[in-house]
Amino acid sequence: MLILFLGLATLSGCTNATVAAPVLDGITVQAFHAIQRCDYNRAIAGLYGPIGCCSLRIRVTASVAYNDWNALDRVRGRMKQAIKGLLLSPATKNFVDKVEAAVPLIRKWHRFEYEEHFLRVAEWERLFSGVYPSFAAANAAIPAGRNNSYDNADSATFLGYKGSVRSSDYPVLFWLAKLLDKNSRVFDFGGYLGISYYSFEKLLDYPPNLQWTIYDVPAVVRAGEELAQEKDTRRRLAFTTTFERAQEFPLFLTFGSFQFPEATFAESFRRLSNLPAHVLINKLPFTERDTFYTLHNMGPALAPYRIANRGEFLESAYDLGYELVDSWDNPEFSCYIPFHPDHSVRAFSGMYLRQKSAS
Numbered sequence: 542m543l544i545l546f547l548g549l550a551t552l553s554g555c556t557n558a559t560v561a562a563p564v565l566d567g568i569t570v571q572a573f574h575a576i577q578r579c580d581y582n583r584a585i586a587g588l589y590g591p592i593g594c595c596s597l598r599i600r601v602t603a604s605v606a607y608n609d610w611n612a613l614d615r616v617r618g619r620m621k622q623a624i625k626g627l628l629l630s631p632a633t634k635n636f637v638d639k640v641e642a643a644v645p646l647i648r649k650w651h652r653f654e655y656e657e658h659f660l661r662v663a664e665w666e667r668l669f670s671g672v673y674p675s676f677a678a679a680n681a682a683i684p685a686g687r688n689n690s691y692d693n694a695d696s697a698t699f700l701g702y703k704g705s706v707r708s709s710d711y712p713v714l715f716w717l718a719k720l721l722d723k724n725s726r727v728f729d730f731g732g733y734l735g736i737s738y739y740s741f742e743k744l745l746d747y748p749p750n751l752q753w754t755i756y757d758v759p760a761v762v763r764a765g766e767e768l769a770q771e772k773d774t775r776r777r778l779a780f781t782t783t784f785e786r787a788q789e790f791p792l793f794l795t796f797g798s799f800q801f802p803e804a805t806f807a808e809s810f811r812r813l814s815n816l817p818a819h820v821l822i823n824k825l826p827f828t829e830r831d832t833f834y835t836l837h838n839m840g841p842a843l844a845p846y847r848i849a850n851r852g853e854f855l856e857s858a859y860d861l862g863y864e865l866v867d868s869w870d871n872p873e874f875s876c877y878i879p880f881h882p883d884h885s886v887r888a889f890s891g892m893y894l895r896q897k898s899a900s
């Protein structure tokens with residue numbers, strides 16, 4: 542950052558046009574902002590600041606020459622993309638890895654910068670940090686006074702109640718389209734305000750007798766119930782904080798949620814006297830390593846985040862009487878843990894588990 546600052550300060554000083562000064566200031570602020578928000582990390586940005594300066598100089602000269610102020614707004618967006626692309630590129634990461642391997646002090650500084658940034662960020666950047674052997678160890682690393690779960694007013698609403706349907710959702714939609722006809726009672730574990738229910742509505746023919754019950758933490762349940770009064774005009778959505786109610790439902794969904802609770806899938810399911818016949822899983826992180834935990838900064842909260850061993854997870858599902866009917870990757874969902882590349886997850890997973898007795 543220091544190099545970048547000095548570079549930009551020099552650039553400001555040597556551009557001697559009154560028109561250019563405010564423009565340059567604006568861009569400088571934007572550049573700082575863009576670089577600081579890059580999720581790879583702003584420390585690397587410091588190493589690459591001079592490249593950003595060259596690009597700035599060319600763009601400022603061109604914009605001032607054409608007196609095209611609007612172009613500058615567009616340039617800022619594109620420049621931000623360009624800088625981010627450069628910082629996130631595998632070539633940059635490889636180069637930085639090599640530099641840091643040769644000079645360990647740089648790696649220490651880089652790590653310090655990242656951890657400081659990770660703890661400070663309060664907007665959604667999908668950041669991960671650290672590797673921990675247990676939920677308790679990850680939880681203990683969260684600074685006192687910070688939210689450590691979804692169970693607070695800010696975390697309960699920041700994701701919104703509806704989202705765009707991504708390619709990773711289509712395997713789920715495929716199986717839901719088949720299953721909903723005969724299984725109109727759905728238990729959505731960690732279904733938030735009803736994201737899947739509201740987002741899938743336009744793509745699926747929900748059966749007229751659909752009952753979609755969301756199990757979630759109390760703050761989310763409160764916000765979801767309130768919102769449903771306004772949005773769920775057909776009154777098909779319900780909320781609960783009682784996990785045991787899952788035994789009343791033939792169809793169990795968990796999308797991007799079972800990595801958060803301390804109890805594993807198997808530990809939770811062993812509490813049920815009657816197991817759901819069908820389990821649709823999506824957006825869960827697995828690796829071939831032993832199960833471990835990382836910390837997830839989701840903006841309003843930091844939370845322990847389980848990355849389970851795939852084989853162990855499947856074994857526990859088989860022990861519960863399930864068979865694996867289908868599985869797929871979620872290429873849009875990954876988990877990059879800086880300084881732990883061998884613990885990072887390239888693509889999350891989805892699967893359809895069915896009770897053997899239900900086939």
Ligand SMILES: C[S@@+](CC[C@H](N)C(=O)[O-])C[C@H]1O[C@@H](n2cnc3c(N)ncnc32)[C@H](O)[C@@H]1O
Pocket residue numbers: 690691692730731732733734736737756757758761795796797798799801802803
């Ligand atoms: C990333 S959101 C996923 C939301 C939604 N299922 C989706 O696909 O986008 C994680 C969800 O898991 C819920 N969650 C986290 N910890 C939980 C717990 N201990 N018990 C129940 N739900 C939990 C959160 O409140 C949140 O709704």
